Amino acid sequence: MPQGASKKRERQYEHIKEGAEKRGTSESRAKEIAARTVNKERARSGESKTASRTSTRDRKSAPERGGERSHSGSQGPTKDQLYAEAKKRNIDGRSSMSKQQLAKALGR
Structure with missing residues (x-):
């Protein structure tokens, strides 16, 4: 988790990480998935200093997309x-x- 992240984002990170691990993802991959998801959500809501165009202009948030683009x-x-x-x-x-x-x- 990035330093300065809110308690909400920390809970979100843990929730996503645990969910990925339950599905059989390795711990390191689960951490990466959780971090990327939380960072994108932080960028969309203006909580981060920098953000990519995709993060801010994407029509659906990562949870709404629900793995729609994976594979x-x-x-x-x-x-x-x-x-x-x-x-x-x-x-x-x-x-x-x-x-x-x-x-x-x-x-x-």
């Missing part, structure tokens, strides 16, 4: 994300597969 876009999930899923499913030969091969092996 999306023209390319879909990254090769690392596909690899992690293949590892979970114990797919043989995954280390030498390309992104397209991983996607095919996962049935995407």
Whole structure:
């Protein structure tokens, strides 16, 4: 949490971090997700000194969006994300597969 953050933002950070950890996200990734979300909310509400254009002009706040943009876009999930899923499913030969091969092996 950034120094000088309000108690509300500290609670929000903890809530988001715990939720991400419950969903199986690693602790370091959960901290990153929570920090980015809280920082964006701070920027939207004018609590931070600097803010990106996306943070201030985005139509939906992060909680309203609810992960709407995660794993999306023209390319879909990254090769690392596909690899992690293949590892979970114990797919043989995954280390030498390309992104397209991983996607095919996962049935995407």
